[in-house]
Amino acid sequence: MSLYHEAAEFLTKSPTEGGSLKARVFRRKNLKSSPNQLYALVIETCRWSEVLTEIIERSDLLKLERKLTPALALLLAHDLLISKGGIALPQSHGLRVSMERHKGRLTSELTLARLRRKAPSMAVLKDQVLKASAGEESQYPRWVRVNSLRSTLEDQLETTFSNYARAQSLDEIMAAGSEKKIYIDPHVPNLVAITQGTDLTKTEAYISGKVILQDKASCFPAYLLDPRSEDGHVVDACAAPGNKTTHLAAILHDHEPEFEAESQIIYAFEKDSKRAQTLEKMVKAAGSKEVTRIAFGQDFLQVDPHAERFAQVGALLLDPSCSGSGIVGRDSMPELHMPRAPESKKAKASDKGAPGNPRKRKHAEVEDDEERRTIRDDDGNETVLNSERDVAARLEALAAFQLSIILHAFQFPAATKVTYSTCSIHDQENEEVVMRALASDVAKKRGWRILKRGDQVAGMRDWPVRGRPKPCNGETEIAEGCIRSFKNDGRGVMGFFVAGFVRTREGDGTGSSDDGPYVRDEDGMILRDVLGMPVLKSTGAPVSLEGKTQEKRAEQPVSSEEEEEDDDAEEEDDDEEEWEGFGS
Numbered sequence: 001m002s003l004y005h006e007a008a009e010f011l012t013k014s015p016t017e018g019g020s021l022k023a024r025v026f027r028r029k030n031l032k033s034s035p036n037q038l039y040a041l042v043i044e045t046c047r048w049s050e051v052l053t054e055i056i057e058r059s060d061l062l063k064l065e066r067k068l069t070p071a072l073a074l075l076l077a078h079d080l081l082i083s084k085g086g087i088a089l090p091q092s093h094g095l096r097v098s099m100e101r102h103k104g105r106l107t108s109e110l111t112l113a114r115l116r117r118k119a120p121s122m123a124v125l126k127d128q129v130l131k132a133s134a135g136e137e138s139q140y141p142r143w144v145r146v147n148s149l150r151s152t153l154e155d156q157l158e159t160t161f162s163n164y165a166r167a168q169s170l171d172e173i174m175a176a177g178s179e180k181k182i183y184i185d186p187h188v189p190n191l192v193a194i195t196q197g198t199d200l201t202k203t204e205a206y207i208s209g210k211v212i213l214q215d216k217a218s219c220f221p222a223y224l225l226d227p228r229s230e231d232g233h234v235v236d237a238c239a240a241p242g243n244k245t246t247h248l249a250a251i252l253h254d255h256e257p258e259f260e261a262e263s264q265i266i267y268a269f270e271k272d273s274k275r276a277q278t279l280e281k282m283v284k285a286a287g288s289k290e291v292t293r294i295a296f297g298q299d300f301l302q303v304d305p306h307a308e309r310f311a312q313v314g315a316l317l318l319d320p321s322c323s324g325s326g327i328v329g330r331d332s333m334p335e336l337h338m339p340r341a342p343e344s345k346k347a348k349a350s351d352k353g354a355p356g357n358p359r360k361r362k363h364a365e366v367e368d369d370e371e372r373r374t375i376r377d378d379d380g381n382e383t384v385l386n387s388e389r390d391v392a393a394r395l396e397a398l399a400a401f402q403l404s405i406i407l408h409a410f411q412f413p414a415a416t417k418v419t420y421s422t423c424s425i426h427d428q429e430n431e432e433v434v435m436r437a438l439a440s441d442v443a444k445k446r447g448w449r450i451l452k453r454g455d456q457v458a459g460m461r462d463w464p465v466r467g468r469p470k471p472c473n474g475e476t477e478i479a480e481g482c483i484r485s486f487k488n489d490g491r492g493v494m495g496f497f498v499a500g501f502v503r504t505r506e507g508d509g510t511g512s513s514d515d516g517p518y519v520r521d522e523d524g525m526i527l528r529d530v531l532g533m534p535v536l537k538s539t540g541a542p543v544s545l546e547g548k549t550q551e552k553r554a555e556q557p558v559s560s561e562e563e564e565e566d567d568d569a570e571e572e573d574d575d576e577e578e579w580e581g582f583g584s
């Protein structure tokens, strides 16, 4: 079966499997075509289907080529007229011949369709098509985190975003239309919002890991955790694809003291080996490899918190699988238009439900039925649910798993900071899990409590949307400590939840305070002398630079990217020698 026949099936048949197009394509076994190619063809054809339907009908293609079904005509017309590569079939293939003999007529119809839409060029038409077919995401800004391991905000403003006008508010970004505008986020450091429409993935900054596309809310957990040199090693318990792991690495880099300090490691666990490979790629691209140890396929719950190698783990970021109900545009699928089949021709079995029936149909509508029965978590796993009771049971199962992750993290002997986050909007997975964690034996025994709003990093303290008091049993301090965000509330972010837990080591009798050896101001920032050296609590005097400066200087690469690559190669060898896996 050709790519086009397989794609036509996805385009026309009501899904029997449920789930988004992406999930259905990637889950389908025995596909002859590459799932990536197939998915791209179907989704792009949907985007262009209104224009292509007009072209096919006006050119009478289906009357002239009786072997073509409406879906095949749509897919082939897409590749013939729109795709750079043309039709992906041998020149003598019947389908390709059927299309190419009408190329002149179809191309003229494309020009007329473009002119009817008042688009002076194909580029403008493409822009229009993309906008018209954009889903929920188009109402949101695009969030971009500047990766401080590879670049700085200033550098990016002068390079990647040099032709963007500075916006004074997020509203300006949302109202900017096609104008390129940029807004520097007031809550999360190194984060900007830009107008939708530009494909940043093609830029040098994206390819080289200088910028990372990451929703603002997804930046909250690492920022709230705020790992500092005195916190020791860090755990990212559920790490793939790695947005938060790489954010943690950038924050460690930003907080790296100029003076002698133990080097810090991020232990990144990922239960799913395939996703762990994505994590590895992201960690490498973001320049975080040196500080990150990935546990491929390792279940965090099977890891022994008391193992020697975790003795210095002071901070843990927990971002476990959840219902994903806060994700923006997860299932959005462009509206599909189908050319009408010629009158005399009976609709082929493979075209049932497409033309003749309502000519326009939203994939979402087809999937709505499925949606009632299917919930998809943020890892893309789907569960078929038949009733409200099923939904409640699924949320309870997720909540029980999420709670077990927190309780496991609470056991790490040196841990004093934990963040827990979900991209869910459900109380059951959010405040209710927090309350259950705080009420647990391990929390009580070890002195874990909520990180109060007043003790949070400045940007999180200022963020106005807080936890819901009701599921916190009216305990406002806990609700205020929880941070929420909601879709469609004008703040331009996804639905999200994060809470921090802290404890002092006195809580379990180990006797040291949890904010490290340096004097801090009321924002929790380390006090420094005029040279920027941190002031020690023990002596009241700044730390001496001796020793470290020379060592640092000796570590500096001579320069050049080539050297960086060489370094990488060496690190790989080093890693292989040093790292023997996590075990339990």
Ligand SMILES: C[S@@+](CC[C@H](N)C(=O)[O-])C[C@H]1O[C@@H](n2cnc3c(N)ncnc32)[C@H](O)[C@@H]1O
Residues within 6 Å of the ligand: 218, 237, 238, 239, 240, 241, 242, 243, 244, 245, 269, 270, 271, 272, 275, 298, 299, 300, 301, 319, 320, 321, 322, 378, 379
């Ligand atoms: C919400 S995603 C994490 C997203 C990630 N923190 C990021 O920001 O890019 C949850 C991840 O946790 C992984 N996971 C689920 N249970 C796990 C466990 N017990 N141990 C380790 N990883 C787990 C899933 O495979 C999935 O990749």
